[in-house]
Structure formats: C-alpha cells, structure tokens
Amino acid sequence: MRESVIETTDLRKTYVMGDSEIHALDGVSLHVERGELLAITGPSGSGKSTLMNILGCLDRPDAGDYLLDGEDVATLDDNRLAEIRNRKIGFVFQSFNLLPRVSALEQVELPLLYGGGNKRSNSAQRSLQGTESTLHAGNKTPELSGAQQRVAVARDLLLQRGGAEWRDRAREALVAVGLEDRMSHKPTELSGGQQQRVAIARALVTDPAIILADEPTGNLDSRTSEELMALLLRLNADRGITVVFITHEEEIARRTNRIIRMRDGRVAAEERGEMGDSTHSPAGAEADRVPRGSLSRAEPTSDKRAARPASRLDEAKP
Amino acid sequence: MNFATLKVAISALAANKLRTSLTLLGMIIGVASVTALMSIGRGVERQITTELQAAGTNVLFIFSGRPGGASSDDPVKELTYEDSLALEELTWDGTVVGVAAESFGRSLSVVVQGRDSNVRVAGVTANYLSVRNLALAYGQSLSPSDIDTRASVAVLGSKVAEDLFPDDDPIDQVIRAGNLRLRVIGVLEEQGGSSGFGDSSDNMILVPITTAQERISRWVTARGERPVSSISIELMDEQEETIDAGAAGIRQILRERHEIPEEEDDDFIIMSPKDLIAAVGAALGVFTLFLGAIAGISLLVGGIGIMNIMLVSVTERTREIGIRKAVGAKRRDILIQFLVESVAVSVLGGLLGILLGTLISFGISLIPFGGDGDRLQTAVTLDIVLLAVSVAASVGIFFGIYPANRAARLDPIQALRYE
Ligand SMILES: Nc1ncnc2c1ncn2[C@@H]1O[C@H](COP(=O)(O)OP(=O)(O)OP(=O)(O)O)[C@@H](O)[C@H]1O
Ligand SMILES: [Mg+2]
Numbered sequence: 145m146r147e148s149v150i151e152t153t154d155l156r157k158t159y160v161m162g163d164s165e166i167h168a169l170d171g172v173s174l175h176v177e178r179g180e181l182l183a184i185t186g187p188s189g190s191g192k193s194t195l196m197n198i199l200g201c202l203d204r205p206d207a208g209d210y211l212l213d214g215e216d217v218a219t220l221d222d223n224r225l226a227e228i229r230n231r232k233i234g235f236v237f238q239s240f241n242l243l244p245r246v247s248a249l250e251q252v253e254l255p256l257l258y259g260g261g262n263k264r265s266n267s268a269q270r271s272l273q274g275t276e277s278t279l280h281a282g283n284k285t286p287e288l289s290g291a292q293q294r295v296a297v298a299r300d301l302l303l304q305r306g307g308a309e310w311r312d313r314a315r316e317a318l319v320a321v322g323l324e325d326r327m328s329h330k331p332t333e334l335s336g337g338q339q340q341r342v343a344i345a346r347a348l349v350t351d352p353a354i355i356l357a358d359e360p361t362g363n364l365d366s367r368t369s370e371e372l373m374a375l376l377l378r379l380n381a382d383r384g385i386t387v388v389f390i391t392h393e394e395e396i397a398r399r400t401n402r403i404i405r406m407r408d409g410r411v412a413a414e415e416r417g418e419m420g421d422s423t424h425s426p427a428g429a430e431a432d433r434v435p436r437g438s439l440s441r442a443e444p445t446s447d448k449r450a451a452r453p454a455s456r457l458d459e460a461k462p
Numbered sequence: 463m464n465f466a467t468l469k470v471a472i473s474a475l476a477a478n479k480l481r482t483s484l485t486l487l488g489m490i491i492g493v494a495s496v497t498a499l500m501s502i503g504r505g506v507e508r509q510i511t512t513e514l515q516a517a518g519t520n521v522l523f524i525f526s527g528r529p530g531g532a533s534s535d536d537p538v539k540e541l542t543y544e545d546s547l548a549l550e551e552l553t554w555d556g557t558v559v560g561v562a563a564e565s566f567g568r569s570l571s572v573v574v575q576g577r578d579s580n581v582r583v584a585g586v587t588a589n590y591l592s593v594r595n596l597a598l599a600y601g602q603s604l605s606p607s608d609i610d611t612r613a614s615v616a617v618l619g620s621k622v623a624e625d626l627f628p629d630d631d632p633i634d635q636v637i638r639a640g641n642l643r644l645r646v647i648g649v650l651e652e653q654g655g656s657s658g659f660g661d662s663s664d665n666m667i668l669v670p671i672t673t674a675q676e677r678i679s680r681w682v683t684a685r686g687e688r689p690v691s692s693i694s695i696e697l698m699d700e701q702e703e704t705i706d707a708g709a710a711g712i713r714q715i716l717r718e719r720h721e722i723p724e725e726e727d728d729d730f731i732i733m734s735p736k737d738l739i740a741a742v743g744a745a746l747g748v749f750t751l752f753l754g755a756i757a758g759i760s761l762l763v764g765g766i767g768i769m770n771i772m773l774v775s776v777t778e779r780t781r782e783i784g785i786r787k788a789v790g791a792k793r794r795d796i797l798i799q800f801l802v803e804s805v806a807v808s809v810l811g812g813l814l815g816i817l818l819g820t821l822i823s824f825g826i827s828l829i830p831f832g833g834d835g836d837r838l839q840t841a842v843t844l845d846i847v848l849l850a851v852s853v854a855a856s857v858g859i860f861f862g863i864y865p866a867n868r869a870a871r872l873d874p875i876q877a878l879r880y881e
Contacts, residue, residue, distance in 0.1 A: 202788060202874045223792050230790020241785045241878065245477060257466050258790040346789065
C-alpha cells in the first residue's frame with residue numbers, strides 16, 4: 145500500500161446565485177497516492193477548477209474532509225494554508241499568472257521569499273516535519289512549543305536560508321524547465337510556452353509534494369502543449385512529484401496513471417491511464433513508456449527541445 | 463520585513479513614476495510647510511530667550527504692583543530711590559552683589575546740530591550697567607561722583623549715538639535734551655531687540671539718576687521719597703537657593719519700609735529672568751507647536767493622497783496579490799508589502815520636504831522686516847527634523863494601513879480571477 149497524499153471525503157461546495165443554488169462540488173471523494181500522475185477531465189462547469197482550488201488550498205470546501213499529506217486542511221487557519229500552498233503545493237494556472245514586469249528568475253524566487261526557502265529538499269523537510277508533528281502530536285505544553293521553535297531555528301541554521309541560495313535554486317528550477325537562457329526575461333518578452341515553463345519552474349522550486357495544474361496547456365498551441373505535457377510527465381517520473389492536472393484533451397489525459405471524469409460536481413467515472421496503476425510499478429519506470437508516438441508526432445526539433453528539460457533534470461539529480 | 467520587500471516596494475513605485483511623484487509632492491509640501499513654520503516659531507523662541515538671557519539670569523527685577531495684579535482702588539506705594547539704597551544692606555553677606563535703580567524715563571526732544579529727534583532719557587545709578595549686564599562700546603560709564611554731583615553727563619544707546627552722530631565721534635559732544643545740556647561721555651554696545659524689561663537700551667540716553675530726579679522729574683512721594691520705575695538686583699550666582707534667599711531679603715526690607723501688615727500682600731513684584739525665560743519659553747514652545755499643527759493640515763492632505771493612490775494601486779494589483787497568495791504569501795506579507803510602499807513614499811516625501819522646508823526657512827531668514835532691517839533667525843533644529851520624519855512615517859502608516867489591510871484580506875481565488 146502506498147502512502148496517500150490527497151484524501152478527500154464528500155467534498156461539497158455550493159454557490160448561491162440569487163434564488164438558485166449551484167452545486168459546484170456535490171460530494172467528491174478522491175484519493176491520490178504519492179507519486180501518482182492523475183488527470184481530471186469533464187465538461188465545462190462540472191466543477192474541475194473548484195475541486196482543484198480546494199485541493200490547492202486556495203479555497204475551502206463548504207463541507208467534507210480533506211487530508212493533505214496527513215494533515216486535516218479544513219481545520220487550518222489562513223496562515224497555515226498559506227504555508228501549505230508555499231511548501232507542499234505548486235500550482236500551475238491556465239493563464240500562467242506571472243507577475244508583470246518581473247524577470248523569470250525573480251518569478252521563480254517568489255515562493256522562496258515567502259518561506260519556501262527554509263528547506264533544502266523535500267525529504268529533509270519531511271523528516272523535519274516528522275519531528276515537528278511528533279512534537280505537535282504530544283501535547284500542547286509551552287515547553288513543547290519551545291522545542292518546536294528550536295527545531296525551526298535549527299532548521300534555518302542548518303539549511304542556510306539566504307538570497308544567494310534562493311537564486312541558485314531558482315536557476316536550477318529554470319534550467320530544469322529548459323529556460324537557462326531566458327532567466328532575465330520578463331513575461332512580455334517570453335512566448336506563451338515559455339511563460340508556462342516559468343510558471344512550472346515556480347511551482348517546482350520549493351520541491352512541493354504535489355503539482356496541481358488547471359488546464360496548463362489551455363492557452364497554448366498543440367505543439368507547445370506537447371512539450372509542456374512532456375515536461376510535467378518527466379517531473380512526475382524523475383522526481384516522483386505527484387502531479388494532478390485538468391485537461392480537456394482526451395489524448396493527454398490517457399497518458400497518466402489514472403483519469404477522473406467529473407460531471408455535475410461529482411466523480412462520474414474513474415479509469416486507468418496508459419501508464420497503468422502507479423501502485424504496481426514505480427512511476428519512474430512507467431515514464432519510459434511515455435507514449436513516444438505522441439511525442440514523435442511533433443517536429444523532430446521540438447522533440448529534442450521537449451527531451452532537453454528531462455536531461456537537465458537528470459543532471460540536476462544528485 | 464527584509465531587503466526583498468523593500469525592493470519590491472521600490473520597483474512598484476518606480477513602475478509608476480508620475481503617480482509616485484505627484485503623491486510625493488503632496489507629502490513634500492506638507493512636511494516642508496511644517497518644517498518652515500516650526501523653524502519660524504523656533505527662531506522667534508530662540509531670539510526672545512537669548513535676549514532675556516542677555517539681561518543676565520542672576521538678576522532680580524523689582525517693580526511696584528501687586529503680585530496678583532493690582533486694581534485701581536488698591537493703590538500701592540511706589541518704589542523709590544530710597545528703597546534701593548535700603549536694599550544695599552543685602553550686599554553685606556555677599557548674596558547680593560549690586561543694587562541698581564532706574565528712574566521713570568521720559569521722552570525728550572533732543573537737538574543736535576539743528577536736528578531734532580525724540581529719545582527716551584532715563585536716570586540710572588552708577589552700577590546700572592554692570593547689574594543689567596550692559597557693556598560700554600567706548601568712552602566712560604557714569605561714575606559714583608557723577609551721581610553725587612548730579613553731573614550733566616550722558617551715556618548714549620548705540621542706536622541713539624548712530625542717529626545723532628552719524629559721522630562724528632559723539633564723545634564730549636554736547637546735546638540738548640529738553641531743557642538739559644548734557645555732555646556725552648560714553649556709548650553703549652548694541653544690545654539688540656527688546657530685553658523684555660522695558661525698552662532696549664539701544665534707544666535710550668542714560669543720565670545720573672540724581673540728575674534725572676533734579677532736572678527731569680521732580681515728583682516725590684507723600685513721604686518725600688523719589689520714585690523709581692524699577693530696581694535691579696544682581697545676585698552672586700543663578701542658583702535656585704541664591705535667588706530664593708535674595709528674594710526673601712528683598713521682601714523683608716521692602717515690606718518693612720512700605721509698612722505692609724502681616725496679612726497683606728506685597729505691593730511690589732520680584733521677577734527673575736529665569737522664571738520669565740521658563741514661562742516665555744513654554745508659551746513660545748506651544749506657539750511653535752501650534753504653527754506646526756496648522757501646517758500639519760497640509761500633511762493630512764498629503765496623507766489622504768497616499769491613501770488614495772494606495773487604494774488605486776491595490777485594486778490595480780489585485781491579480782498580483784492573488785498570485786503572491788497562491789505561492790504562499792500570508793496576510794502579513796501582503797500587508798507589510800503595501801505598508802512598506804506607503805511608508806516609503808511618506809518618508810521619502812518627508813525627507814525631501816525637510817530639505818525644501820529648510821530652504822524656505824533659510825529664505826525667510828534672509829528677508830528683512832520691520833523698519834530697522836532686522837532679520838528673523840529661523841532655526842531648523844534637530845527636534846523639528848525628527849518630528850517631521852516621524853510624523854511623515856506615521857502618516858504613511860496611518861493612511862497606508864487601510865489599503866494594505868484591504869489587500870491583505872483579499873480572497874486568493876477572487877483575486878486571481880480579477881480582470
Ligand atoms: N465564484 C463563483 N460564484 C458562483 N458560481 C461559481 C463560482 N465559481 C464557480 N461557479 C460555478 O460552479 C460550477 C463549477 O465551476 P468550475 O469553474 O469548477 O468548472 P470547470 O469544471 O472548471 O469548468 P471549465 O472546464 O469550463 O473550466 C460552474 O457552474 C460555475 O458556474
Ligand atoms: Mg476550470
């Protein structure tokens with residue numbers, strides 16, 4: 145049994161518009177395992193974005209439970225949610241959502257600025273968080289909260305937070321998405337595909353547990369979409385990052401472990417993707433079976449470019 | 463807050479230069495007017511206190527009158543030359559160094575070489591100059607023998623000397639004042655302004671007190687004593703105890719001489735310049751603050767300008783706020799980001815405003831006013847600068863907190879959807 149990252153039970157979200165109620169989410173129970181690659185599809189208005197925003201801790205459900213990485217998110221206050229967004233989640237939007245007038249490098253540094261720079265790697269973070277949650281789990285005496293503080297301080301010292309380190313990590317992330325020669329470019333000086341790569345680098349830079357992408361290729365032409373999807377698949381395969389994305393393209397949806405089909409705020413169907421069940425084979429191994437066909441359909445040059453970030457990823461790996 | 467926050471704020475301000483400059487201008491005008499007006503107040507304050515101090519702080523002045531303010535149906539006994547002679551007794555133990563009296567001055571027409579002008583002539587004792595801390599520019603002072611012999615000699619105030627003898631050396635010249643013919647024996651150094659105790663000596667002619675009482679005003683009291691306008695007492699130092707001891711001695715002697723019953727108030731007023739300086743200083747301090755407060759109204763307008771522009775900025779950057787929140791910015795981060803921005807504007811405006819205010823204040827100090835070309839020495843003191851900077855920063859925080867809070871409270875989803 146693999147560890148689950150996302151576990152929701154009967155999530156509900158209702159919007160009241162005048163007299164009518166819109167059940168954007170009408171009882172969604174979802175279970176995502178660590179390292180899984182999951183696609184969410186469904187007709188327009190079926191509640192995909194609503195679900196995604198709740199999974200990304202940008203929004204709260206009206207009812208239902210949500211355990212993220214073992215933590216009950218429904219009970220958390222705004223500050224803690226911000227921390228979770230910062231450390232555990234990388235969000236990629238359809239409309240890129242980059243800051244205007246800011247260079248790619250600084251875009252990617254942004255999450256580090258808000259605290260994500262406190263940790264060097266996800267595993268280190270997790271082990272330390274283990275320590276912290278053990279302390280949390282004990283009881284809430286002042287001595288223990290003092291101990292928690294000491295752990296936090298020690299972490300800061302050990303992991304050397306600081307501008308230079310942030311810069312290096314941002315560079316690393318940009319190299320990983322193949323933008324090493326576009327670091328000082330501002331959004332207006334980048335193509336749509338490049339902007340979305342910056343957004344992915346920004347999602348990646350804090351070494352999150354999950355990357356959530358709401359129609360990441362929705363604003364891109366099909367060739368660029370191919371490249372971006374390949375990049376996301378590689379991140380999932382090589383880094384073991386859980387990736388959940390929304391797509392309208394059936395073809396892309398199938399290149400995953402699992403497909404969730406939504407309708408009217410419910411999960412209407414669940415299907416296994418071409419990469420099969422992540423439980424039975426390591427995601428990394430599956431990644432080699434990324435349908436080459438779909439990639440080779442793109443121009444040979446773009447195929448190379450699509451492959452490049454992956455090779456960078458390999459280099460970046462210790 | 464850290465360096466990165468400051469950088470973000472500055473680049474946000476730099477992105478909209480015209481708007482930022484106009485907002486800055488509002489702050490600059492406000493702080494400049496506070497600085498300039500307060501520097502005027504502080505200048506007046508300094509000028510008056512220096513003049514008071516020039517009169518000496520180890521001096522007590524005695525006037526006739528009731529300490530609580532006299533009413534017309536409550537006549538008081540005049541201070542007299544004889545009173546001042548009696549007070550000489552206090553010099554025995556060394557607490558009091560000198561006693562000087564000044565007769566009631568009278569404005570007389572003074573004729574020199576056919577030119578006619580009106581000058582106040584007052585009789586004084588020989589030690590008047592030393593007690594009142596007046597210095598002789600040249601010539602001689604009045605001597606005790608001049609007093610004894612009721613000599614027809616005069617010491618001129620600096621301006622009087624200048625007016626009467628613009629080209630000549632006044633010493634040994636003879637002037638006609640009323641029906642007196644006086645030989646000039648000395649000229650005082652310029653004292654400047656008004657000492658706060660009657661006219662400035664610059665505009666006076668001093669003659670022996672006996673001469674004045676004999677030849678200018680022969681008025682005597684019912685007891686046959688010769689009235690004086692004030693008696694000045696020089697003390698050995700300006701210690702609190704010395705002043706108290708001096709005042710007690712004076713009261714005892716004068717009450718006895720004026721035959722004041724135990725239960726009645728004094729019929730004279732003892733004033734020490736120290737008290738006066740303190741009282742005047744406090745009043746002028748309030749005056750300065752009042753000027754500052756009036757100018758503060760323009761600062762208020764500047765603050766409203768900041769708030770207005772910050773609100774616009776928050777609305778314009780709603781999406782940016784959404785993005786920042788999506789990647790993990792907490793309320794506090796957003797709040798601080800916008801506060802830093804508004805405080806940066808207000809403090810920068812404050813610093814530039816102090817610069818402009820100092821220039822204005824300097825300009826004012828160059829403008830002559832009044833007939834005799836006096837200039838007000840305005841003073842931009844450190845406390846004004848500190849006050850201006852801290853008020854500017856507070857304006858930034860006060861008017862920035864609402865927009866910043868509005869930004870901080872934005873819902874991430876709604877902010878991201880904002881077009
Ligand atoms: N803020 C809101 N106020 C009112 N109704 C809303 C709001 N947000 C979403 N809805 C409604 O909730 C439903 C689900 O919306 P959602 O954005 O999740 O759809 P979606 O599946 O992402 O659609 P698409 O594929 O077009 O992006 C829709 O009917 C929408 O009208
Ligand atoms: Mg959607």
